Amino acid sequence: MTAAVIRFMRGSVPVCLALSLDLSLAASVGAGEPFRRLKGSQIMATLSGKELTDEVHWAYVFGKAGRLILVSLGTRGTGTWHVRNDELCLDGGPDGRRCLQVWSSGQRVELRREGGLPDEGILQAPQARR
Template identity: 40%
Template sequence: MSEGVQKVRLAESKSQLARRLIAALATGIGGLVTLDAGFVAAESVRTLTGAQIRAAFTGKQLTDEVHYRFVYDGDGTLRTYSMGVKQVGKWRIQKDEICLYITDMGDDCYRVTQSGKRFELKPGPGGPIDGILEPAYRGDREKP
């Protein structure tokens, strides 16, 4: 076989290898996009009813894991810890909203949405409160 023919075949095989590599990468990326879309669909946002809010929040705390936490005691007491400042107020369910009564923050009722582990309290006007719900501290009622 002549040297010229060998070079042409080598170039063709490199070209085929490149096409196969590109096809494999495209398939892999397509799979990742599909997988990512599945996670997004699995964590769609849902609005909670009053009963769902009560079941989710009673005995739990909503926290951003850094700056604040809101502890929802079963008797309706609301304890807030924000940047080292503790406040005590009340909480209750009214229709499909959670209402918070805190002296320095004012009183407001919020719609509650959930997406995966994250919960968001959305007021009429104003900004939302969001974070994750976790069990409230037991035996250490003052732990920030």
């Protein structure tokens, strides 16, 4: 190896190590807690009186006594919700009746169904909408 290559490699090692440390710290900060599947009573306690939304296209407002308000692209609808066999069952909206697993990580929630992509959203207090 030439002296220039050796000098370049010596200077690169600290830079590479610093960059690697920066990237690993950024990944650990953004990772948060892992998703965990909620069971029946946890689903009720977590969703009741809250809104689940992707903050752009849709929102589900889980009212008391199983009332459900659905908002999709500005169109408002109603339906019902309940928990059965550790799944959230929704009735209403364009998807009709369906039961979904509920997975949670802090305020982030995923509604998962076999063979489909999850509905990913943020759980928050219900928002006033026009």
